[in-house]
Amino acid sequence: MNEQLISHIKQFVSPPDEDLKLLFEDVEYKVLNNKEFLLKEGQFCKFQYFVLKGCLRLYRLNAKGIEQIINFGIPNWWITDLDSLINKIPTQKYIQATKQCEVLKFSRVHLEKVMETSPAICNYFRILLEKVKVADQRKVEYSLNFSGEELYHHFCSKNPAFIQEVPQYMIASYLGFTPEFISKIRGKK
Amino acid sequence: MNEQLISHIKQFVSPPDEDLKLLFEDVEYKVLNNKEFLLKEGQFCKFQYFVLKGCLRLYRLNAKGIEQIINFGIPNWWITDLDSLINKIPTQKYIQATKQCEVLKFSRVHLEKVMETSPAICNYFRILLEKVKVADQRKVEYSLNFSGEELYHHFCSKNPAFIQEVPQYMIASYLGFTPEFISKIRGKK
DNA sequence: GAAATTTCTTAATCATGATTAATTTTTAGG
């Protein structure tokens, strides 16, 4: 049983103790060094990771070999490759620590069993997915209506601490820009 | 009880009959005329609609008053404004029929009760949300790696029937392009 | 602390797709 995850869950639902007990029947606590991988292209993703500490990134290599960051995994959030996980296909992505991390590793097989048994835990993940959907939708809306410069400044103002923690080229990649473009923005005035 | 929705649900989960009975305890069958609205800017969205027949669109007006289509609702799919629904804030969006439609209208309050009671129904929505997340992620990936022309041709090849059903300017809007740009592409060769 | 690698910057050029504006074609309503 991990208090940090339990308190995260209890922000959204109120599961009976036996549901939590079931959830934690199959979990692994892992410490990762900077640059260590949890997933590499070609593998089948079979786990969902809850980030306790540190930061990870989910990224892919495009046709030109350029890294495209899809998501960051920050504390109290989940990271996995859903496409590989639910469609049971080899992943095209990488999950890598961007600093030293602590994560909880849950197998998808076990989580599916838990979700089928416990309405509360199922609702917990359903609620998170709904929140992610809204966040994604807002992100698309922003990207349609603001310039790259505005998007960058908006991201920095919303995540002042975060931008200190990862290299600038990763912010560029996450926002879908080239590192040169971010430099250009920062070079202004 | 509606057979079409039940068979959709049973593609993903196997709910006991009493869960389905509970689900259908509060539902309204609605027929919509072309251009009829289910939601308008400023309202609080309190319903989720399952599309039986026809086609609807979820869109917003940007700062310049231009329509931006966020999603289409096609048969056997759900449509709502999740942001307004879950955050209980006035919507900035419109849901409008693009042709004559039949929908099932479920109140969010009721659906939340059902999801809290029935692991199967909760899992049904959780599975749909996971699929949507994967689809959204793939869409972003495409948009980063293909030109507008490629995206348009790809969309047409994947949805040959659909593009016959809605005006071209709506396809443009959904893909995030101007109608002029789609015309330009089509005018080539 | 020097060397090597990684990260960031600068600047010129280029391509994609928006904008503007006018016109044509299609569809719908009376």
Next chain:
DNA sequence: CCTAAAAATTAATCATGATTAAGAAATTTC
């Protein structure tokens, strides 16, 4: 069927942000 409105087209111009190519600065490693 005729008119009005809606939808699609065409073409010229423009802005954003990618690409390319150096080079500078910062970090890491030995």
